[in-house]
Amino acid sequence: MLTNAFRALLLCAALLTGYSPSADAxxxxxxxxxxxxxxxxxxxxxxxxxxxxxxxxxxxxxxxxxxxxxxxxxxxxxxxxxxxxxxxxxxxxxxxxxxxxxxxxxxxxxxxxxxxxxxxxxxxxxxxxxxxxxxxxxxxxxxxxxxxxxxxxxxxxxxxxxxxxxxxxxxxxxxxxxxxxxxxxxxxxxxxxxxxxxxxxxxxxxxxxxxxxxxxAAPAGASAALETKGEMDREACVGRFEILSHTGNINFSPASARLDPSSYPLLDNLYDIVNRCPSLNIEIAGHTDSDGSDATNQALSERRAGSVSAYLAAKGISQGRMRVVGYGESRPLRPNDSAANKARNRRIEFVVLN
Structure with missing residues (x-):
């Protein structure tokens, strides 16, 4: 009886104070x-x-x-x-x-x-x-x-x-x-x-x-290593252009200088970097594999580099900041002895001029 009365007393106290034993559990x-x-x-x-x-x-x-x-x-x-x-x-x-x-x-x-x-x-x-x-x-x-x-x-x-x-x-x-x-x-x-x-x-x-x-909708954390805004110093710019030269993600239609739409995301990132390095001029260089004649490859490399320059110019980069050159098949990264190696040799490279 005493136990039951004690429990009833606790229950009455909980009701009066608004406390619930499970509120914190x-x-x-x-x-x-x-x-x-x-x-x-x-x-x-x-x-x-x-x-x-x-x-x-x-x-x-x-x-x-x-x-x-x-x-x-x-x-x-x-x-x-x-x-x-x-x-x-x-x-x-x-x-x-x-x-x-x-x-x-x-x-x-x-x-x-x-x-x-x-x-x-x-x-x-x-x-x-x-x-x-x-x-x-x-x-x-x-x-x-x-x-x-x-x-x-x-x-x-x-x-x-x-x-x-x-x-x-x-x-x-x-x-x-x-x-x-x-x-x-x-x-x-x-x-x-x-x-x-x-x-x-x-x-x-x-x-x-x-x-x-x-x-x-998650915001970036306080220590986020995201790209900072604003102009970058020369070292940061040069390093980025060198890295972009290794991506291999600027693509063209076969035997053509027409940019494939799959290239646009990288080119948009490239535009952002060029835009944030306003004091630097860059060389945009086209390279091909060894398939085809020397003359054909030379012309194709120049036209492909020109297409990249035109894309950047359309977004607002001055043509005067970009030098377009083609090296054809004269500067391969790898021997042209496999499809994979040829794909690596077909590329666009970026070099800071000043």
Whole structure:
């Protein structure tokens, strides 16, 4: 009787004060209200190995993410925000490796199992294997990863990789990017990247479940390695033009100087760089493979360089800042003995003149 009377007294006190014993506790539903990524507290890193044993760790500065009330988790990675701590290395990664002008983001999708996490409010930390879908560089693949899910507080949770995640570059058509990096930096790079992550989520407010619109509207983080605005100094300009010469993403119709529309994203980035280096003049040089006569290749290389110049001029770059030249087949990067090598020899290069 005394116990029942005491419980009744507690209940009356709770009703009078407005206190609810469950107000500060997570319900049995691990996805209640949904969750939103805390981008500043979250980290996505990848490690690459060059020269046989030199490991470099980089990160992405701009992330967004959510977990819906149904347990669907999504992470969006802005590839332009790749941060290696070195400006021109960032530019190489963006233009040569990730080709962010064509593939601006990567996405990670996971359907979390509520049954695996229903007791998270009791145990606080669980180790689970999750199946995830990674979309990167135009390729979408399903994989698995071992993660730890930690309930930091009733309204904050961390999802962390517990083992290195190996990403084979050839699975995502990134082998060509690795070759361009090797050529530009004169180093040998291992064809596997190792990824780790620490994603921190905050519970959404009741009645405001997260939506996919929050993924695309995410602002850049304070440490974002995005391209800064305004004019660049000579070193930054020269380095960028050299890097753009290695992209191989300026394409033409066969045996023609007509620009293929697939070239426009890179050319728009090129325009931005030329525009932000207003004191510099550049040489736009066309090169061909050895197919066809010397005279034909010489003329074709000149016309292709002219098409690039015309594109930039149409966007507002003065013709007086651009010198158009063609070298035909006289300066090959590689022997013209295979289709792949010939493709690398057909190119547009950029050189600062002053």
């Amino acid at each position: 997570q319900t049995i539903d691990p996805f209640e209200h949904g969750w939103v990524l805390d981008a500043e507290a979250s980290k996505l890193r990848f490690m690459s190995v060059k020269k046989g044993n030199v490991a470099e760790t980089s990160k992405f500065a701009t992330l967004s993410g959510l977990i819906t009330e149904q347990g669907k988790a999504q992470i969006r990675v802005l590839l332009d925000s790749v941060d290696t701590n070195i400006d021109l290395r960032n530019v190489r990664m963006r233009f040569l490796f990730f080709e962010a002008f064509n593939y601006p983001e990567a996405t990670i999708s996971v359907q979390l199992d509520p049954a695996q996490l229903r007791d998270l409010h009791d145990v606080r930390r669980k180790f689970v294997e999750v199946a995830y879908t990674l979309s990167l560089h135009g390729v979408t693949l399903e994989k698995t990863a071992d993660v730890a899910v930690t309930l930091i507080s009733n309204d904050r949770v961390a999802i962390t990789s517990t083992a290195p995640i190996a990403i084979k570059l050839d699975e995502f058509n990134l082998e060509g990017g690795r070759e361009k990096l090797q050529e530009a930096a004169s180093v040998e790079i291992v064809p596997v990247g190792v990824v780790s992550f620490d994603f921190v989520f905050d519970r959404a407010a009741p009645g405001t479940p997260p939506s996919s619109a929050q993924l695309t």
